[in-house]
């Protein structure tokens with residue numbers, strides 16, 4: 001059985017419920033990206049369908065799940081545009097296709113549907129899924145996974161049993177980064193910025209990514225200390241790692257200001273009050289991502305108004 005790092009209480013509650021046949025049929029795993037929610041959902045599916053009942057990783061069922069060929073485990077992911085479309089009955093990976101599959105008879109006793117990044121379903125897709133979540137066919141389990149639970153309709157949230165997953169500890173991150181072959185000097189510097197997310201930490205470990213983020217941070221902090229012209233463009237970083245990750249990592253960097261452990265590369269002239277104001281701006285930007293705001297213009301506008309009012 002694979003050990004998943006972190007969130008051991010959630011894991012043991014869920015595995016206990018699955019092995020004792022008391023698992024709710026519609027679930028939501030919420031919490032930050034990169035903390036093991038999907039790994040846990042897959043392990044639950046394996047546990048429920050495993051020949052030896054313990055997610056052995058070696059029986060035909062566990063191996064089919066690993067190879068995404070199990071007929072009774074359907075994992076839906078956002079498409080290349082970052083959407084889970086409502087689609088049509090024959091459009092694989094869409095919500096209508098999924099509902100069609102769910103209504104077919106199952107070959108085995110149990111069937112597990114995992115919708116990763118469920119917030120990537122638009123309102124139409126979420127509404128289409130309501131009935132399936134409210135009354136899943138017998139022996140069917142639906143697990144929604146989301147790092148943005150507030151983007152799910154209240155009608156969805158009220159019909160699922162939610163399990164909140166927490167950020168990973170520094171020692172959990174050390175063990176993951178160490179296993180990924182990242183050297184100690186690198187992980188010592190990125191862990192304070194990763195905010196407890198393994199995927200954020202692994203993103204920061206990529207070539208020039210951390211330096212680019214430090215540059216972005218420096219441009220913002222420098223502008224607040226000495227407001228002249230703000231011309232920094234976050235687009236290349238956003239293009240590489242996405243808007244949510246970019247904003248979250250910048251928020252984590254500005255949060256470091258508000259701790260007593262100033263790192264040598266942090267801008268010593270920026271006071272805490274302004275660091276907090278910048279965090280508020282970044283949180284506003286974050287809210288705008290789902291509305292497709294122009295991040296470059298919005299950031300510039302908000303930084304200018306912060307400087308004029310200080």
Ligand SMILES: [Zn+2]
Nearest residue numbers: 050056059062
């Ligand atoms: Zn097995």
